[in-house]
Amino acid sequence: MSAFDPRDILTDELVERIRSRAAAVDAGNVFPDEDLAELRDAGYLRALVPSDRGGLGLSLAEVSLLQQRLAEAAPATALAINMHLVWTGVAKVMQDRGIDDLRFVQEGAAAGEVFAFGISEAGNDLVLFGSDTEAVPQPDGSYAFSGTKIFTSLGPVWTQLGLHGLDTTSPDAPQMVYAFVGRDERVVTRDDWDTLGMRGTQSRTTELHGAIAPADRVVRRVAPGPNPDPIVFGIFSVFEILLASVYTGIARRALDLAVETAQKRRSKKTGRSYAQDPDIRWRIAEMALAYDALPPQLAAIAGDVVHRADHGARWFSLLSGIKHRATATAKRIVDDAMLVAGGSSYFASNELSRLYRDVLAGAFHPSDPESAHATVASAWLGPIEQ
Template sequence: MTDFDPTVYLPDDLLERIRSRAAVHDRDNTFPDADLAELTAAGYLAILVPEDRGGPGLSLAEASVLQQRLAGAAPATALAINMHLVWTGVAKVLQDRGIDDLAFVQTGAAAGEVFAFGISEAGNDLVLFGSDTDAAPRPDGSYAFTGTKIFTSLSPVWTQLGLHGLDTTSPDAPRMVYAFVPRTDEVVTRDDWDTVGMRGTQSRTTELHGAIAPADRVVRRIAPGPNPDPIVFGIFSVFEILLASVYTGIARRALDLAVETAGKRTSKRTGKRYSQDPDIRWRIAEMALAYDALPPQLNALASDVDARADHGARWFSLLSGIKHRAVTMAKDVVDQAVFVAGGSSYFASSELGRLYRDVLAGMFHPSDPESAHSTVASAWLGPLES
């Protein structure tokens, strides 16, 4: 990334406009339409699309830096855009490995399509390895999907929903089917997103009532359960890295706000700025020590995905591990920043108060702490004996 300049893709003035709207969308529980419009006009939704298909052809490592930067301005906007970038990132991972099944995602993103991520289902802790959504094959090679997806970010605006379901009727069943459905009358979006934080993502529940994925949008049919298929690695790697990037960006913003506050507040007891208080200095140092570890780790792991490095069976422990470290670090850093800022951060209008609520969402994304620890334990100790 020696010649990579993040301000080319996310200029300071654009970020400040996005930052200025974040509190309004949090307060009013609305989707950041203006953010999406400006990011689309800037070509941001196509950052991972190769040049010959209409994008700048950035690497996953470069996209990680940009998502950290965007999250520092508006976490909910960054998290929503993340879900679109996951699919363009998966397309890149597959193409880099000689599989061009998601070319339509790349050309679509460059043309203004917005791709949503329809994988999460209530109570489905199998995530990529199973689905409660029925994928019914049709004679023309298309599939009809019936089921319910939760946490569907970009709900008001997506044009294509990337999803999975379980085919239980084909001769080779069961098969996990990965496909894309357009927004039609068979897709119902509930207006049920009223959460503690990350309100601007508008990650509403999506009902599928026989939604049709055309044959040319059915991209993978694989056996359920743990599977070495590249689409599983592609989704897991891009999702975990970009998710970790968003929460790392939140941590950086909280650290910056703590430093700014310490420079402004004055102790009535000593008459000195808080930046001269030993306890405050220790607390900010702790925040910086925790934060500083994550950007290099993200860069290294994302670069390994870009370079097609071979970590073998350790890949999933590395990926789930970086997500876990990023979200726990971000939560700790925001907690410390709130201590530095004091009571003002308890008000809903406070940016730190919003970050405090936004950062809580990290615990709900896969891999959760239990899954991450189980994956890492297996990588180091081997599987549990039966």
């Protein structure tokens, strides 16, 4: 069996076209519609859908490689598409564990639907374990959701929004409700995405005014708080791995640009290229040493999800850890690449300038640095005594 080659799907030609548009997307603060159209044609939106349901049948580890490659070309495009891939990945994780509740996500993705991720809420540091959004049960088994979701990537283009809310009125309340709603007059997408970086994601604020999730799109009801339910594990695992993949791709692109620049720049003092300068060589070596650790870790932990490795209570610390390492390492590598490139990298037209702004977003995604450290500390030291 031959090894998976991301270039079979993200061809060199496609990657270069996407890269060629990234600067204009960022400058215009617009959604990369052309990128989405080409990625859809390439089968990218159905990459994690099983082949017998119309997809490419790829594994989480293989899609991680694809996302790294896409992020090298256009980080914002990769991060936006990530949120669709998360839901198709969750569907696969659950299906692999004998739960087919998200079959409609797989079939929808194969048919061209775009799924967005409506979990984040302002001030909600419980993330998956709580919600300020009201989920009100209806007589026909549907739910009406009211609340505000932030950082809703794919804001202008999604067709289905996967979200959660808190049911406080049912006999077994409180219950966290996971469901999907479509676009209608009860869903308002604000045009408010004006940020420092990752501008092409168009991760706009979404207002829910009694948005209805039909009964057949209410996929899970689980108790609030830490919960071993497969949907919680599925969301957390796929989200953290694919997010780390995007930032690993940014790190690789920054490293490549630093190498390219060092080979081109010449010292007036010595007449030699900066690639021969001992200090520059040391800095690039440090960047490479840090980067080289990331892809194998991603491949290993993605493989463990696929093969259902038993990490027990350590799962969440391992997943938080790979996200934190990838985002923090990527930022350090981009910082060093800026120094290698010199003052020209400070101009907005320089690709490194855009990467510098894009990589800053990594600290704000769950798990943030504080949460990641708390999770890992609890895994190794036990919970804080009450």
